[in-house]
Amino acid sequence: MSISLLLLLVAAIGVTGYVGGNRRAQALAGGRLSSLHSRPGYYGSLVAIWALLPAIAVLLVWIVASPVYIGSTIRSGFPEAVQAEPQATQNLNYNMVGAIARGLKLLTPEERATISADAAAARALLSSKGVPLAADPAPYMVEAAQNLDRMTTTSRMIVTVLVLAAALAGAVVAYRSVAPRLRARNRVEGVMLAGLVGASSIAILTTIGIVASMLTEAVHFFSMVPAWEFFFGTVWDPRFAAAGATDSSGQFGLIPLLAGTLYIGFVAMLVAVPVGLFAAIYMAEYASSHFRSVAKPLIEVLAGIPTIVYGFFALASVGPFLRDISAQLNGLATGSYASFIQAQSVLTAGFVMGIMLIPYVSSLSDDIITAVPRALRDGSLGLGATRSETIKRVVLPAALPGIVGALLMTASRAIGETMIVVLAAGVAARMQLNPFEPMTTVTVKIVNQLTGDLEFTSPQTLVAFALGITLFFITLCLNIYALYIVRKYREQYE
Structure with a gap:
């Protein structure tokens, strides 16, 4: 049966x-x-x-x-x-x-x-x-x-x-x-309570399981490759070994991947924060209820678009556009039409990722700004301040801790992005400051190291778990710090 x-x-x-x-x-x-x-x-x-x-x-x-x-x-x-x-x-x-x-x-x-x-x-x-x-x-x-x-x-x-x-x-x-x-009611409610506790424990147990699985394999990796070579190495060259081999030859430096992750995330935040924050301020303080009811859902639609679609958009539209416009500008300045912006670059990936992050910044900031007590606005306006002065000197300072926490959570979302980086920034692990050149991130290399029919016996494969636990620790620290800021300053304005 x-x-x-x-x-x-x-x-x-x-x-x-x-x-x-x-x-x-x-x-x-x-x-x-x-x-x-x-x-x-x-x-x-x-x-x-x-x-x-x-x-x-x-x-x-x-x-x-x-x-x-x-x-x-x-x-x-x-x-x-x-x-x-x-x-x-x-x-x-x-x-x-x-x-x-x-x-x-x-x-x-x-x-x-x-x-x-x-x-x-x-x-x-x-x-x-x-x-x-x-x-x-x-x-x-x-x-x-x-x-x-x-x-x-x-x-x-x-x-x-x-x-x-x-x-x-x-x-x-x-x-x-x-x-x-x-006492049937007591027994039934006891069973329901146990069920609710079990359901609420699933997230905790899942997190513990994920961390334990990654940590176990990461410890196996560090038994083959010294931890200091991984965390402080400046060259990424894993040199895939044959199937079943345990040769640890290769260089597993984290610094180039971490630099690319932070660089692309920084460019994405430069795009997302101003646009998202200004959109939140407008919809919370200036927009009419009718316009807000239409514009806010349209902005949040961006959050529902799969990241692979953003990657296609970057690969087919944004990257070629930046490359062609740079060639035109270079031609006007020097007479040579060689493009100085590559189609796959930090700028391309950061710009498209920033577009993806706009609804996160806008929605979170809008909710935080709206939660500021109306009495603070009325008091400022009653003292003769204009609406813009009220926003700059009263509303934003009151909402600043929540906004900072929202931005930190958005940054952790940017750090974990994969598909946009694969298609828009390439897979080259390098250390450089030119935003017009390609770089890669930790998540991309995790995918590369685990792609194909591989055995978890060589450092070339096990390094993905070391990268994963490192990325998990970074995003966890960002989220904890964001919650700390929000909780520490939240009661100050209630």
Whole structure:
């Protein structure tokens, strides 16, 4: 039975339990609902919860444990020569076994009986059923696939019985425990509270998992390459090694990548901050309600555009435009029409990234400016100040801590951008101050180091995790500092 159908049956049992618990509570009350500790709906919810939770718990355990047990059993049945091969090769063999097992479900009994006779014929037969294989299957693979198919079928039958039994048993026990003095509401709300706590903990646990996974691989990298060479190196030349090699030759200097990241982010902030901040001031202080209701959503549309689209815009329009206009200016000045701005450059990437960041600056700043108490404006205007003087000397100083925090959060967003930099600034890791030349960022090199069929055994690949944990630490510091500024000065103007 499929998992979706099994969940549907469990849900049906839960609904039935809810109806039964509700009716039993009403019957025990005898028309006097005041004799019940809780409303009848709580009793029904309690029965439904006891029908659902045990069944879902059993299903989750099966989802986690069954593949591990079946996989280890099938791998242990491989020939000793196969088990002695590298782990990556064993994984490829097991993947082929899984593909064959999926293909067996599409074969007739007669075709199953002949599939192990000829490897080439078996491959052709499975391909005809829509199961392409990379190579002819070995005899042990066909046998392992048959065992895998058999164990998977048996496992699904067992879990179906266990899940339905757990759902029915939980519903029956909870149904029989329904009594007028049963604190059903307290128990249901306790379960809901636990669910809310679990949901709120997902973000924390996810962050911990991400950091732990990156940190583990980064420690492995630093065991091959000294940390001081990575953090203070000025040359980036990873020199990809052959697959499976652990040669640490190459230079993994972070400084060129960090310089490119900060440089492009700085140019982007030079574009985004004035435009976004002035737009926020206009819409919060000068624009009519009708114009604001139209302009603000239009500006925020920019935040919903995928970054790859911005990259295409930079590659196809902005970069060639800057290159051509620089050639024209150079021709007017020197007579030579050689462009001094390359199509892929820091300026191109920073300008387009700044356009992308405008809605972040504008929306956050607008909310912060709008939150400044109206009494401060009225007091300034009442003392004879003009509207512009009120904005410069009262509103902006009052909103400044929040605006600074918003700008820091926007900067962390700029530092983590990838697709615009790939298409607009190139992949050249260099240290230079000319904004008309290409540079690259940390995120681009993370993508480059993890692109392709690679093993996490060489420093050329593991360096991506060191770059990732470094970038995570930088953005985390920016966000923490932004929250610190906002919280420290927020009450001063309330």
